[in-house]
Amino acid sequence: MSALIDEKRNGALKGERTVWKKLWRRWDTRLCLLTVGIYCLAATYGEGVYQYYRAADQTAPYNAVHESCRYVPPAFVRVLTGTPAVAGCSLYPLGSDNLGRDVFQRLVQGTRIAFHVGIITSLIAIPLGVILGCLGGYFGGRVDSLVVWLCATVASMPGLLFILAIAMVVGQGLLGVYLGIGLTTWVSVCRNVRGEVIKHRGRAYVQAAQVLGYSHARIMFRHILPNVTHIILIAFSIRFPASVATEVFISFLGIGVQGEPSWGIMINNARLRLWQGVWWEMTFVTLAIFALVLAFNHLADALRDLLDPALRTEQV
């Protein structure tokens, strides 16, 4: 009996390992994986810089104002056009903004915040959706009705406005953004997990575990859950870029993070200078967001094709 259960579980795990191999073998998905890897490194580095200057209680270099170095074009543009370097200014690989702050370093910090938002909102939404979906799908009956009711209620709220309302009510700063996005986006995860658990509920290995007298929690989370992990993986690959995009929008409106260079804040800042011909800040922020979101979207597609062709492109 337990051999049957182990076999089932190992099968699921092995399937996942080959998925990574398959993703690595294709050139397009390999490029996406590499891109995401680079962003991960940037975010980790950004976190290190942030924590270092916070512990030392100094103004971090990405927030340091250099009045004499305002609107310095990117380094490669200066080389191409032969503009002489302004005396006393640092390199500015991607130029400087209206206060002489380094766009490149601010982009790295923006990556840090984007990863915070992407990861923390997923850590709120996915466990919530998985647990509720497992409970509803496994027990059925009243528990299921309750889960379905919760899903229907939250799903009927008007998405972005509800997120903004939560962020407003919780207060300014990132906590409101985390909670706003996290507490509204678990519904699709919950529905998918619930559907899958219902399929597994009647299978032989679940019946075997029930005959062995295992507890409901053990059957749900140790036996069924490993078989639906592909849904979690797909959900993460969809949720992450969506959360990043939403955060950009919220900080752009001035409701999200304060005082830290989030991508949304950088866009809002750059938008005002765009009319004066300062194109670099806008261009590079846009490209940074675009590359990360594109890489994640493409990975999500590939993962979905590999793991669960039946899943439809879902609404965010």
Place this chain on the structure above:
Amino acid sequence: MKRYVIRRLLEMVPTTLGVLVLTFLLFHVVGGSPAEVVLGKNATAEALATFDARYGYDKPLLCGNWTAIRALGAFPGGRLERRGETGLSHVPIAYALPAGTYRINAGRVLLGLRESATGAADEAMVDGPAPLTFAVREGWKVSTLDVGGPLPATLRLQKKTDGFLDSQFIRYGRALLTGDFGVSTEHNLPVTRVLKAGVGPSLSLTVPILVGGTLVGVMLGLMCAAWRGGAADKVVLVLSTVLMSVNYVVWVLAGQFLLAFKLRLFPIWGFESFAYLVLPVLIGIVSGLGRDVRFFRAAILDEVYKPYVRTAQAKGLSGGRIMVRHVLRNSLIPIVTYISLSIPFLFTGSLMLESFFGIPGLGNVSLNAIHSSDMAVVRAVVILGALLYQGVNLVTDLCYAWLDPRVRLG
């Protein structure tokens, strides 16, 4: 059919209740005091209390005969200093208590009363086991409060409500049932009037986006499905993923900067004539196109390999006729579902487009309300959006039966 509609309407009741409870929790419980949010931290207790009384925030949340008031809040009774031969302690109150019935958890109180109209002063002493209840007559106010007897660790002063069910939640539910969404604290107008003014501009923006986006999306989807695997299909697929990955903010800014500012094709900002709507509608269509095309293509591809398509081909029908008359008709159910999901947003408007192009629609109204913490308006738009979503869901299910005679309702 009739029975099905009635059943579905009944099923909407728990969800609607859920929406009410959720919005209530969000705006009345999590959000803290709306008075403090609107009036700021430096407002006097009296101003806060007036605000509370005006908008009904001084009632208990769910139910109860007594409600806490701001005049005293929780006051450390043990630290009060006893003065004079009366042995009473003076309790500072933030403002004069208006008429009503009050309860205090002390054994003896001395009230300094003042008549509002004439300025006549009076005193009253109440004795008894704690908590004491005292009533203030109409036209009088309590200006000073002294307490005696054995004092509790924290002194609590509460006001009697009009009834056990005279609570914020009941009032809120009743007001919503009668279509009363309260008063906007920013505009000082009934919320319904603020919202009514925004519906027209919102619809004039979102309806063209929905219609145009759907037409273009379905056409591209059909094209991809017809030449599936071909060059056109691949290009559209790659492009749609790229389109999906461009941030909404970027679409708006790029459109405004390049098309309106640099090329001067459209007016940049405002809501005066039809020309002002062209650019936002264009941006709305393009930004949603990637997701739409991918969905429509997948929905149509689900049908393309079915046997009836082969039959139609064997009969010698043209490719275009098969795609439009046979395949499209059969893939309409997922497409209608997909489109119906965006109908509630027709009314709540597009936050981003409206605020950026200065279109005075519902999206603009709600964004302004969020910035100025105008809870009543935000709450109303959230609830209306949720109710519309459910209504549209019902209509969509009815559409299934019309689109596909095999679907039996009931």
